[in-house]
Amino acid sequence: MAAATLKVCIVGSWNWGSAIAKIIGTNVKNQQKFTSTVKMWVSEEAVNGRKLTDIINHYHENVKYLPGHKLPENVVAVPNLSEAVQGADLLVFTTPHKFIHKICNEITGRVPKKALGIIHTEGIDKGPGGLMLISDIIREKIGIDVSVLMGANTAREVVAGEFCEATIGSKVIQNGILFKELLQTPNFCITVVDDADAVELCGALKHIVAMGTTFCDGLHCGNNSKAAIIRLGLVEMITFTRIFCKSQVSTATFLESCGLANLITTCYRRSDCKVSKTFPRTGKTIEKLEKELLNGQALQGLETSALVYQFLKHKRLLAKFPLFITVYRICYEGTPPTEILTCLQSHPAHL
Incomplete structure (x- = not known):
């Protein structure tokens, strides 16, 4: 008797959800392991007087979040x-x-309970110990194994078929390999590692570093200063991950797409960079600029910076993270943005 095919559901239809839907919808047509119909949950809203789900299912395009890119007809918006x-x-x-x-x-x-999950969600949340990974929230609430997908890629480049790399972190390596079969294409190349928590933390912590580099941009500093922030930021990302994770963390994980490459991509190309670029030249708070410039979106590094600061303060480890702490103090305590450069001069950190 042939094994039952696996049913796939994409939870979320924003730009990344739609980009991944295009990949998965195309891939499952050519593999017998997966059911040919892919469901995609869409938070219903009206676009030009029509339901977004109706538009997607009729025109096979998410005109709100990923316009100009057709989705396979086997992707069904629900x-x-x-x-x-x-x-x-x-x-x-x-x-x-x-x-x-x-x-x-x-x-x-x-x-x-036999279902498996994978997240492409960047961020951390409050938890009993100060911080909680998004994957752990899902494991705890739903009771399923969860892998993590992170990498140096943007939704529009992926959906356009440009070459990109990604990393899947999985505590159960065969589950990561299964998701690699579901997601990999010739131009979306995936490596599977077992440092799932490290892979996930890379996706959150990079936003703190990116805020530092864009403060640097706002001060009209050159690429040398920006590179120094990235270097120090990577050191602090590795150090923080080793403190947070209960299992041993491999430095090699940070050389995967989820680590250094992802950090560089974020520091040099982010839509919300305009907030921290503008901040050094105005008297406005970060929160006010966020509301004015991001059209309702959140500045991801802002909340992450606050959560990381509180975690490190509780652990009495603030002195080990000069860049993370300087970014926090610029954002929340009125520290001048020029302190990002003083931080570099005073703390040439090494692993």
Whole structure:
């Protein structure tokens, strides 16, 4: 008897969800391991007087979040979250991390315990020990194994078929390999590693470093100064991850796409860079600029910086992280942005 094919559900339809939907929808047509229809949960909204799900299912395009890119016809937009995940074997979470608790609460008990998940969600959350990984929230609430997808890539470049790399971190390596089969293409090359927590932390901590580099841009510093911030930031990312993770962390993980390459991509190309670039030249707070410039989106490094600061303060480890702490103090305590350069001069950190 042939093994049952695996049903896939994409939880989230923003730009990354739609980009991944294009990859998965195309891949499952050519593999017998996966069911040919892919469900994609869409948080329903009206676009030009029509439901977004109707537009996606009729025109096969997410005109709101990824316009100009056709989705495979086997990708079906579903407005009801519980209906979308019903019976799914593989769940691909692509939602912003602020929605994870609400999503998990809604689908708890509706997802088979044998199901597997993977997240492409950058961020961290408050937890009992000060910080909690998004993957751990899903594991705890839904009770399934969760892998992590991170890398030096942007949704629009991926969906356009430009060459990109990515890393899957998985505590159960064969689960990571399964998701690699689902997601890899000739131009979206994936490596699987077992440092899942390190892979996930790379995706969160890089935003603190990116804020530092864009303060540097706002001060009209050159690439040498920016490179110094990236170097110091990578050192602090590695040091923090080793403190946070209970298992041993390999330095090699930070040389994968999820680490250094992802950090560089974020520091040199981010839509929200305009906030921290503008900040040194105005008397406005970061929070005010965030509201004025980002059209309702969140500045990811801001919340992450605060959570990391509180974690390190509780652990009495502030002195080990001069860059992380300087970024926090610029954002929240009125420290002049020029202190980002003083930080470099005073703390030539090494591993």
